[in-house]
Amino acid sequence: MATDVHGRIGPLEKTAIGRAPAPEVDAPHTDGPASARGPRPEGARGPGGDTADQSVGAPDEGAAVAIEVAGLSRSFGGRRVIDDLHLTVRPGEFVALLGRSGCGKSTLLRVLAGLDREIEGLVRVPRARAVAFQQPRLMPWKRVWRNVLLGLPGRPDRTTAERALAEVGLTERATAWPKTLSGGEAQRASLARALVREPDLLLLDEPFGALDALTRITAQRLVADVWQRRGCAVLLVTHDVDEAVSLADRVLVMDRGVIAYETPVGLDRPRDAGDPAFTALRAELLDRLGVAAPVGPAVTAEAVTNAVSDAASDVVSDVVSDAVRKEG
Amino acid sequence: MSPVLEPVVPLSARRRSVPRWLRRATGPLALLALWQVCSATGVLSPDTLASPGTIASTAADMTRDGTLPDAMAVSVQRVAIGLALGGLVGIALALLSGLSRLGEDLIDASVQMLRSIPWVGMIPLFIIWLGIGEAPKIALIALGVAFHLYLNVYAGIRGVDTGLIEAGTALGLNRWGLVRHVVLPGALPGAMTGLRYSLATAWLALVFGETINADEGIGFLLNRAREFFQTDVIVVCLLVYAVLGLLADFVVRTLERLLLQWRPTFTGA
Ligand SMILES: Nc1ncnc2c1ncn2[C@@H]1O[C@H](COP(=O)(O)OP(=O)(O)O)[C@@H](O)[C@H]1O
Ligand SMILES: [Mg+2]
Numbered sequence: 168m169a170t171d172v173h174g175r176i177g178p179l180e181k182t183a184i185g186r187a188p189a190p191e192v193d194a195p196h197t198d199g200p201a202s203a204r205g206p207r208p209e210g211a212r213g214p215g216g217d218t219a220d221q222s223v224g225a226p227d228e229g230a231a232v233a234i235e236v237a238g239l240s241r242s243f244g245g246r247r248v249i250d251d252l253h254l255t256v257r258p259g260e261f262v263a264l265l266g267r268s269g270c271g272k273s274t275l276l277r278v279l280a281g282l283d284r285e286i287e288g289l290v291r292v293p294r295a296r297a298v299a300f301q302q303p304r305l306m307p308w309k310r311v312w313r314n315v316l317l318g319l320p321g322r323p324d325r326t327t328a329e330r331a332l333a334e335v336g337l338t339e340r341a342t343a344w345p346k347t348l349s350g351g352e353a354q355r356a357s358l359a360r361a362l363v364r365e366p367d368l369l370l371l372d373e374p375f376g377a378l379d380a381l382t383r384i385t386a387q388r389l390v391a392d393v394w395q396r397r398g399c400a401v402l403l404v405t406h407d408v409d410e411a412v413s414l415a416d417r418v419l420v421m422d423r424g425v426i427a428y429e430t431p432v433g434l435d436r437p438r439d440a441g442d443p444a445f446t447a448l449r450a451e452l453l454d455r456l457g458v459a460a461p462v463g464p465a466v467t468a469e470a471v472t473n474a475v476s477d478a479a480s481d482v483v484s485d486v487v488s489d490a491v492r493k494e495g
Numbered sequence: 496m497s498p499v500l501e502p503v504v505p506l507s508a509r510r511r512s513v514p515r516w517l518r519r520a521t522g523p524l525a526l527l528a529l530w531q532v533c534s535a536t537g538v539l540s541p542d543t544l545a546s547p548g549t550i551a552s553t554a555a556d557m558t559r560d561g562t563l564p565d566a567m568a569v570s571v572q573r574v575a576i577g578l579a580l581g582g583l584v585g586i587a588l589a590l591l592s593g594l595s596r597l598g599e600d601l602i603d604a605s606v607q608m609l610r611s612i613p614w615v616g617m618i619p620l621f622i623i624w625l626g627i628g629e630a631p632k633i634a635l636i637a638l639g640v641a642f643h644l645y646l647n648v649y650a651g652i653r654g655v656d657t658g659l660i661e662a663g664t665a666l667g668l669n670r671w672g673l674v675r676h677v678v679l680p681g682a683l684p685g686a687m688t689g690l691r692y693s694l695a696t697a698w699l700a701l702v703f704g705e706t707i708n709a710d711e712g713i714g715f716l717l718n719r720a721r722e723f724f725q726t727d728v729i730v731v732c733l734l735v736y737a738v739l740g741l742l743a744d745f746v747v748r749t750l751e752r753l754l755l756q757w758r759p760t761f762t763g764a
Contacts, residue, residue, distance in 0.1 A: 270743075277661075280665050281664075281665075282661055282664060282665060298662075298665040299660075300658070300662065304658050304659055304661075304662035306659060306662075306676065306680065307757050307758065307759065308680035308681070309676070309680075309757075317668070317676060318663065318666030318668045318672065318676075319667075342756045344756070345757070345759075346757065346758070360666070365666075365668075463542060
């Protein structure tokens with residue numbers, strides 16, 4: 168299945184987990200994120216969805232997982248930001264992680280990315296994982312296509328980059344300097360850079376946070392499309408409840424260092440923010456986040472933003488999205 | 496009461512009188528003319544300062560008989576060697592202390608301490624250690640260059656955005672990959688600043704080195720002219736220093752334009 172190769176992020180201390188670990192293919196214990204990567208085995212990608220594809224890769228991986236976290240803790244100067252957190256994500260699952268600012272979402276994501284290893288507990292993630300941060304973090308001294316190829320093993324050529332850029336609608340900007348990209352274009356370049364790694368797990372840390380409402384809608388659709396095409400597991404950190412409900416299979420709410428609440432999103436795609444089930448779920452999640460659900464016109468700033476994007480998506484997005492795609 | 500209207504005059508329609516460069520040139524040209532007049536009327540004696548005309552013809556003579564080109568070649572060579580040596584040492588030390596904590600602990604404190612010694616004060620020591628040949632002159636230039644490059648490259652390395660380092664790590668770059676693709680390009684603007692400062696210092700060190708004891712080079716011409724009160728030769732030598740300095744600056748600017756075109760900084764309106 169999609170996540171047959173796992174790298175175990177070296178914690179300071181490991182706690183036992185209930186289930187026998189899936190067969191490790193090679194070099195499971197990593198000393199650095201760099202060594203956790205290598206060319207992916209051929210045919211390791213299964214189709215999207217929840218059912219494990221037993222025909223390729225590891226044959227007897229009964230409980231295939233894309234993320235397995237057990238008893239994870241992370242403290243900053245004695246303050247436990249993550250405190251005995253447990254989390255399992257299935258291959259191909261789209262999970263959104265909500266939480267108030269400062270609750271530790273980015274910290275968790277950095278741990279899953281292998282960027283923060285001062286941790287306790289057990290963390291297993293696919294070797295082929297990719298991250299897109301809130302800021303695009305393109306190397307300003309490399310043209311876009313070189314940014315996309317940066318860090319890939321072997322000597323990939325430009326067509327590899329161009330394929331990934333085409334997937335995010337950025338073909339014409341391949342030779343541009345990052346400084347000449349608009350915010351949305353830079354964010355898409357960053358996404359292309361993540362996708363070119365053919366990840367089994369895509370980690371997204373508020374990737375749309377800095378985008379304007381219209382560009383954000385385009386970018387959200389892009390991620391939804393890519394996810395459906397690639398079938399990789401996605402963990403999307405966001406503070407936007409509507410974004411979480413419209414994209415994810417499952418929504419998690421993080422609070423006090425643990426996953427305090429989780430709910431599946433049993434709505435058919437594409438989802439309509441006006442659907443009563445959608446509204447109910449949004450209200451429930453806002454409540455879990457400690458924000459009074461918007462009743463009538465008395466709404467939070469967040470809900471206003473969302474209302475604006477809803478209106479935009481209902482009325483103009485189809486007309487505008489192509490223009491936005493061009494403008495970024 | 497109706498407001499008083501005034502026309503917004505298009506920029507192109509206004510003062511087409513004198514081109515800007517001509518206006519800018521009037522000041523220096525007037526000074527030059529004044530200087531020539533003072534020299535011609537005897538207000539400024541040739542022993543104080545030669546006239547512009549004399550200086551021009553002296554420069555032509557010195558070029559024709561080869562003294563000036565020869566002296567320039569010697570001086571430029573000194574700067575080039577000093578720059579190369581000092582650059583090598585400065586950049587190497589900056590990499591060692593910029594890239595590793597151990598290197599920083601071992602190197603940075605010593606360099607910071609040595610830096611507070613005015614390098615011109617090292618001349619007597621250099622003469623004792625290295626004699627009065629080429630070595631002390633080149634060493635003096637290399638010393639000034641090394642400090643500037645060390646400080647700026649080190650600051651450039653330590654100024655690289657940690658977000659980019661993290662992104663590089665997440666992309667699977669190993670330590671050397673990070674250095675090559677993230678840290679060094681990120682330190683390049685600092686290195687270019689360092690190069691510019693070190694060139695200025697290199698010319699200064701050259702003047703000091705050559706005026707103290709030399710038997711060839713621009714500084715030697717300068718010294719000999721002083722003994723014979725040849726103010727025209729002195730001015731020619733000073734002009735040569737100025738032109739060489741400008742040329743070096745032009746080279747650095749060109750390098751910056753080529754190497755730092757990715758930089759999203761203000762480039763002047
Ligand atoms: N490097 C760090 N040093 C100290 N505290 C940190 C560090 N990184 C994050 N924190 C703290 O951990 C908490 C969670 O941060 P973060 O994961 O970034 O929150 P968010 O959920 O908004 O992404 C915050 O209180 C933050 O101040
Ligand atoms: Mg965050």
